[in-house]
Amino acid sequence: MKPIRSYRSIPSIPDELDGLRELAGSFWWHWNHSTTALFRDIDPATWSETNHNPVAMLARLSREQLDALACDDAFRFRLRREVERYAEYTARPVWLGESATAEDVDTTVAYFCAEYGIAEFFRIYSGGLGVLAGDHLKAASDLGVPLVAVGLFYHRGYFQQRLTPDGWQQEAYPYNDPAQLPMTELRDGDKPLRLSLTVGGAEVHAGAWRANVGRTTLYLLDTNIEENPSHLRAITDRLYGGDEDHRLRQELVLGIGGVRLLEALGQTPTVFHINEGHAAFLTVERVRQSVAAGMDINTAFEIVRSSNAFTTHTPVPAGNKVYETDLVRPHLMPYLDELGVSWSDFLALGQVTRGEGGFGMTTFALRSSGAANGVSRLHGAVSRAMWHKAWGETPVDEAPISHVTNGVHTPTWVGREVADLYDLYVGPRWRAAPQEAETWERVASIPDAEMWRGHVRARERLVTFAQRDLARGLKARRAPASEIREASSILDPRALTIGFARRAATYKRLTMLLRDPDRLRALLTNPERPVQFLIAGKAHPDDHGGKEEIQRVVRFAQEAGVHRSVVYIENYSIHVGRLMTAGVDVWLNTPRRPHEASGTSGMKAAMNGIPNLSVLDGWWAEAYDDIRDAGRDPVGWAIDGTAEGATNDDDLDAQDADTLYGILEREVVPEFYDRDSHDVPRAWVGRMKRSVQELAHVFSSHRMVADYVEHAYLPLARRRRHLEADDARVARELAAWKRRVREGWExxxxxxxxxxxxxxxxxxxxxxxxxxxxxxxxxxxxxxxxxxxxxxxxxxxxxxxxxxxxxxxxxxxxxxxxxxxxxxxxxxxxxxxxxxxxxxxxxxxxxxxxxxxxxxxxxx
Known part of the structure; x- marks a missing residue:
């Protein structure tokens, strides 16, 4: 039977429950435990089945369930309280930094990123970049920064991971149904909003969706609309899916289409933040719009460049895309012809050294931005070393790339057990002002026994989840009933539990733990002081080496004698990450230095009082070094990652693995199991508290966004105003001066x-x-x-x-x-x-x- 028309059926919610629709329509609930509990308590089973999606859950409720809730005085009271809290939250004033002046009042920011990790069911993210972007939007909302965000809506999102019985990763791409998500279609009067752009010589039409991340608006472009033929509708099908041409098309829609969307909405941001090179083509459209308005191209580029901020997120080549010139040229020439720019001049903007071959998105973003940064102190230095030649013979230390160390959104990542303790002993400022050191001083007042009991409950919740998740996976693979029943006996909720979860890339060294299997088995099978590992992570579908790393771990975990102590959790997600960073006892990270630009999972663990055991790379290098250099007690353990005498990666891995085993055997295990008469590990709990007090404020996304405001957004906005003053006289004169100097420099x-x-x-x-x-x-x-x-x-x-x-x-x-x-x-x-x-x-x-x-x- 073929339908002749489709329509959307909206659940009829009683007037008494109208606040549910308002709360479900904003992601604010996701970082508020009481609002989350409100939705969960409506129907816990359906809440779980919908992957914690309030819109989808409400759509499944029966009329009888809704009527019963409408008659429940206690529920209606809770609902009114949450609606009032949300109204109070959205009414907070705008914030533009401590140094803002009256001239800065109209400053607005547009934040562009290819992915956003906001909630587990909103599958338009793959990993760290997207989750960081989601945390950026949440912190901007909390602080009141006037920021809008632009991305793509992927109808198939990023893949869902399943493992075969022998541990090989398989990918599935379930459909993201817009009707079941907290977003609304943008409209132009009584019709859906439409815009168009040229991609590969063809006209591509796009619609757009709006999602509310608290007070921050996120716009998502969508080419899967009736006006496009099937091959163009597929541009926004999968995140990082398809071939090189497909990815390039996505980046054109994001950059050029995103700027056109903001123009269609009448929005004129002061500053544009290019979060990773995927969005760098926004410069082309910004310049084109200025030229179309009558400005000469050199003046336009000066103004656009002065108001672009760029963040590079990785030193790994795969994250710094370089396209073949023959692939880029047909896509960009229609825009260059309109601007009167030669192909060779444009191509040079994407090359570190003119004529080197290829067009690099990172290089293009660096050349077309007035501020650029890495995402940790070490990564800033690494980035300067990588890219300094983009500025000719500029010495490494003078390359104009700074750093803004990443941070994580504290209310999102603090588990509910610890959150209850913070509410009771720290007070409301841990949510409102997590970036202030004074906020966390009262963590010391939490009784050791209560801190420990709260953490034990979080570990028990994690272990229960892992057992159920393993049973679910076994059922899906049609495993024997005895094997499924045995899933309930894996892991010990009282044992030292070490977590390792991140993208499964070879430089992350997931299998370094297996370097000495006998030594590892001795840790896992010690009957008096047992150790267990919970591991999760996805490999990119085309990363065969990453998939092999996963398979090696899974096969080891299946061995007799250790299968109850090493568990690989399938389909790593925001939900799994929240459980793990709150419930493990130690957070392990073993990247090959200096490939980890920042890493944020360990920050999330630290917010929950979980000590880190990590290679000194990314954020942990500055966290550990700053505490040590100040002469304060350490909050975790360090693997140097620069083993002296190592002549190759294999030697380095062997030495780092030996260091890791030694730290576990001599320091971590003894301290964890050193208990008092009440079974409380006093020294360990002291370390947990110090971890929170030392790290929570420094690595909060509130601090990160405030840094961007003070060191990028406001300076760029002021520079733009200066260049645009007096009908852009300063910008015109600067552009003319640069032309004269370039021509005469030789x-x-x-x-x-x-x-x-x-x-x-x-x-x-x-x-x-x-x-x-x-x-x-x-x-x-x-x-x-x-x-x-x-x-x-x-x-x-x-x-x-x-x-x-x-x-x-x-x-x-x-x-x-x-x-x-x-x-x-x-x-x-x-x-x-x-x-x-x-x-x-x-x-x-x-x-x-x-x-x-x-x-x-x-x-x-």
Whole structure:
């Protein structure tokens, strides 16, 4: 039977329960335990079956259930209380940072990302990037930052993981039904809103959805609409699905279509945040719109660049996409032709060195953004080392890439058992102001026994979930009944439980734990001090190596004698992550340094008082080092990750594994099982409390978003206002100056550089420097001449100077008869040892953001 028409049936909710629809329509409930409990208590079985989706659950309720709730005074009281809390929350004022002035009041931000992890049932995320983006939106909502977000609605989302009996990952892509999700279709009057863009020479139409993440609005573009043929409807089918061309089409819809959507909605954000390179094509559309409005392209690019912020999230090549030029060209040429930009000039924006081949999305984003950052202190340094050549001969330390260390949304990730303790002993500020150190001082007042009991209950809840999940998986694979029954006996709710959960990529070293199976078995089978492992994670569908890592762990877990102590949880999700980061006793992380840009799972564990045992990479490197350098007691354990004497990855893995086993055997296990007469591990609980007090405020997404406001959004907004003032006069003059300098730079020469430095001088002594330049057609005011002094490697004299400091020289004469211009001055250094001195000439203008912005420099 074929239907002639379809329509959406909306559940008829009694007026007395109308607040349910309001609460279900915003993701705010997801980080509020009392609202979550309200929905769960309506029908726990249906709540579980719908993967904790209130919209889907309400649609399944019978009329009898709804009428019974409408007559339940206690339920209606709870409902009114939650609706009032939500109304109070949405009425909070806008916040633009501690340094905001009256001129900043109209600043708004558009945040672009390819994925968002907001709730487990809203399957438009794959892992860390998406969950981080979701936490960003939640924190922006809590703080009141005027931010809207743009992404794609994937009808098949990211895959659902199932494991075969021998541990091989299989992928399934169930349908995301928009009617069963808390989002509404955007409309233009009485019709669905539509926009179009050119992709690969074809016109692609897109609709859009709106989702409310508290006070933050998320717009999701959708090409699966009737106006498109099937191959174009499929653009927004799967997250990171399809071939290279398919991914490129998705990124064009996200970047170009996203900017057009905001224009269609009448929204004019001040700053655009490109969260990873997938969204970098938004620059093309922003420039195109400005040119269409009458602005010349160079001026338009200056303004657009000045108001783009870019965050790079990984040093791993797979996360820094480089497309073949023949693939990109047909997609971009219609836009470049409209702008009058040559293909070679555009291509150079996506290449670290012009002509190197390919078009890199990270490089393009860096070149077209006024602020760029990595996601931890170490990752910022790694990123500068990776990308500094995008700015010519710029030294690594001067590459304009800073860092904003990631954070996690505290109310989302604190488990309900610990949340109850925080409510009682810490007070409401742990939800409202988790970024403040003072908020967490009262954690010390939680009685050890209560802290321990709360954690034990969280562990018991995790173990129960793991047992049921294993039984469900066995039933799905049609395992023998005896094997299914045995699932209820796996894991010991009293044993030391170590968690490891993240994307299964080879650099994460999931199988490092198996390096010495006999040593591991000894830990797992100790009858007096047993240890058990809960492991979860998905491999990318095309990552054969990651799938093999999963299979090795599953096969080991199936061995007799350890199968009750090592469990692999299928289909890692936000829900599984919340259970694990609240319920394990130790959070384990073993990336191959420095491949882990940040990592956030360990932060989530720390919010719950769970100690970390991790390689010193990403966020843990700065967390551990800062506590140690301050002379305070450690809150976790560190694997150095830079094993001395290791000549290859295999040697490094072997040494790191040995360190891991040693820490478990000598430190973790004894401390965990050292109990008092009430069975409370006092030293362990002390470590738990210190973990919260030391880390919760530092690694909160509230702190992270506040950092972006203060160090990216507000500075960029102010710079944009400056460039746009007086009908964009400043931007026009800056663009014209840059053109003139670029055209004349090849004629600039250092004719002579003299440094009056004896072989040995006392530190801090003033020395003289004189530099003669042939400026060609440029003026003295167009350049900045500096003396650079730094520590010198006496073995490798060609190595870059370290700890470099610059002193600007002053122009002392107009061009002489020889056509040279003299710059001179004195400099000093407080450094001691063998120092090297050189001279650098860079373009100089009052309105460039940094001396290296243009990537032009002459060195003596």
């Amino acid at each position: 004629d600039v020469r250092i004719v002579d550089a003299t440094i009056d430095a004896p072989e040995s001088v006392p530190a801090g002594s003033a020395l003289d420097a004189r530099v003669s330049l042939d400026l060609g057609g440029l003026d003295a005011a167009d350049v900045r001449v500096e003396v650079a002094v730094g520590k010198m490697d006496i073995i490798d004299i060609q190595a870059p100077l370290e700890s470099v400091a610059y002193t600007e020289l002053t122009c002392r004469s107009a061009p002489g008869d020889a056509g040279t211009t003299l710059f001179e001055g004195s400099f000093s250094s407080t450094l001691s040892g063998h120092l090297g001195v050189t001279v650098r000439v860079t373009p100089s203008h009052a309105d460039i953001a940094t001396p290296v912005e243009m990537g032009l420099a002459l060195w003596a």
